[in-house]
Amino acid sequence: MNAYVPPGWPTGVHPPGTERFEDTAVTWLFEFVPPEYRRYGVLRRYPAALSRMARQHVAAAIEAARLGFRTARTDLSGTVPPHGVEAVLDIYRREGTRLVAIAESIELIDSALHGTTFTPKLSAPGD
Numbered sequence: 658m659n660a661y662v663p664p665g666w667p668t669g670v671h672p673p674g675t676e677r678f679e680d681t682a683v684t685w686l687f688e689f690v691p692p693e694y695r696r697y698g699v700l701r702r703y704p705a706a707l708s709r710m711a712r713q714h715v716a717a718a719i720e721a722a723r724l725g726f727r728t729a730r731t732d733l734s735g736t737v738p739p740h741g742v743e744a745v746l747d748i749y750r751r752e753g754t755r756l757v758a759i760a761e762s763i764e765l766i767d768s769a770l771h772g773t774t775f776t777p778k779l780s781a782p783g784d
Contacts, residue, residue, distance in 0.1 A: 663775045667762045673769035679704050682766050686711045689759065708767040715760045722753045 660672045670685045671677045683704050687695055689711040694700055700707040726749040733742050769775070 661775050661777050663765060665758070665761050666765055670766065673773075673775070678769070682770065683707060686763070686766065689763065690714050705767070705770045708763060708770055712760070712763050712767060715756055715763060719753065719756045719760060722749050722756060725749050726753065 660675065662672045666672075667685050669681060671681045683701055686704070686707045687700075690707070691714075694707075694710065700710070726746060729745050729749065730742055733745065737745065765775075
C-alpha cells in the first residue's frame with residue numbers, strides 16, 4: 658500500500674489506497690460546496706462527483722476574487738476610503754492565494770479518486 662502523498666495534499670485526508678481515504682476525502686471536499694449539498698447521498702456514494710462540484714465551486718470563487726480585485730477601486734471609490742480599499746484588495750490577494758492552493762489540493766484528490774498513484778520524485782545530485 659502506497660502511503661506517499663504529494664506536496665499540497667490536504668491535512669486530514671488519508672492517503673489514497675488506505676482504508677479511510679474516500680471517507681476523509683469526502684469530509685474535506687464537503688467544506689468547499691454549499692452546506693445543502695450534504696443532503697445528497699449520491700455525492701457521498703460517488704466522491705468523484707463531489708470532487709467535480711467542489712472543483713467548480715472553488716474555480717468560481719477564484720474568478721469572483723479576481724473580478725473583485727480588478728474592480729474594487731472603481732466600485733468602492735466614494736463609499737470606502739482609500740485605506741479601506743487597500744485593505745479590501747489585501748483580502749482579495751490573501752484569499753485568492755488560499756483559494757488557488759485549495760483548487761490544487763482538490764485536483765490532487767480528484768486525481769487520486771480517478772486512480773492516480775503518487776510516487777515521490779527523486780532529486781538529481783546537486784538539486
